[in-house]
Amino acid sequence: MKISEILRRMLLPRVCLLCDETIDRDKEIPFCEDCEKEWDNFIEIRCNRCGRDRYSCSCLPALIKKNFDLASWAVFYDTESKEIANSLVFALKYQRYRDAIRFCTEIMRDMLLENCRKRGINYKEFAVTYTPRGSIKRRLYTYDQAREMAKYLAELLDIDFVEAFKNIGNKEQKRLSAIERRKNAQRSYVLKKNFENKHKKYFLVDDIMTTGSTLLYCSRLLISAGATEVIPVTYAKDNYKTKGDY
Numbered sequence: 001m002k003i004s005e006i007l008r009r010m011l012l013p014r015v016c017l018l019c020d021e022t023i024d025r026d027k028e029i030p031f032c033e034d035c036e037k038e039w040d041n042f043i044e045i046r047c048n049r050c051g052r053d054r055y056s057c058s059c060l061p062a063l064i065k066k067n068f069d070l071a072s073w074a075v076f077y078d079t080e081s082k083e084i085a086n087s088l089v090f091a092l093k094y095q096r097y098r099d100a101i102r103f104c105t106e107i108m109r110d111m112l113l114e115n116c117r118k119r120g121i122n123y124k125e126f127a128v129t130y131t132p133r134g135s136i137k138r139r140l141y142t143y144d145q146a147r148e149m150a151k152y153l154a155e156l157l158d159i160d161f162v163e164a165f166k167n168i169g170n171k172e173q174k175r176l177s178a179i180e181r182r183k184n185a186q187r188s189y190v191l192k193k194n195f196e197n198k199h200k201k202y203f204l205v206d207d208i209m210t211t212g213s214t215l216l217y218c219s220r221l222l223i224s225a226g227a228t229e230v231i232p233v234t235y236a237k238d239n240y241k242t243k244g245d246y
């Protein structure tokens with residue numbers, strides 16, 4: 001254990017990721033009893049489009065469907081009806097909650113392994129990379145949740161973690177329309193100068209899949225550098241209410 005971790009444990013109580021109530025250090029799920037119940041309901045959410053659960057829903061944004069054989073995601077992200085999704089993503093994004101990173105990444109890993117098993121994909125042939133936040137966000141929050149998740153995923157799977165991209169953009173994807181997102185993604189990401197395509201196959205990590213434009217653009221950069229396979233891996237997928245392609 002690192003000294004910083006020992007100090008943190010001595011000084012700060014462990015808190016529930018959703019309500020900040022103090023919880024036991026050794027509790028397996030990082031929620032208080034009440035929030036654990038809410039989480040159990042959250043994980044049972046069904047797809048707004050096909051009505052299936054998270055294991056059997058295969059709805060994907062049109063961009064992703066068209067361009068990838070497989071995209072792995074773990075839970076539905078539902079901004080309108082479920083506070084828990086927002087709280088957890090908030091914990092991931094804006095607070096340095098190691099518990100949130102670990103908890104969400106482990107769920108992401110479980111779903112990825114399940115998807116690989118179904119498709120006969122050998123995950124050991126892959127390396128893990130991620131789509132980095134913009135500089136404004138990094139400066140503001142001092143850490144990048146997608147990077148932390150990607151690093152931990154690589155550690156869990158015992159495969160390489162690779163820094164492939166630099167984010168040179170200054171706009172947040174969140175506030176943009178679908179078309180603007182595509183343009184903004186193209187302006188925002190470049191391959192790192194020292195990036196060497198040693199691995200050929202990549203898991204491309206992002207926290208949330210919305211339209212898929214960032215994932216698509218970053219995967220094209222990897223392919224232009226010689227990658228043969230890219231699989232997007234996200235923690236949450238937007239659970240859209242509207243029908244048809246999205």
Ligand SMILES: [Zn+2]
Pocket residue numbers: 016017018019020021031032033034035036
């Ligand atoms: Zn709680």
Ligand SMILES: [Zn+2]
Pocket residue numbers: 047048049050051052057058059
């Ligand atoms: Zn579905």
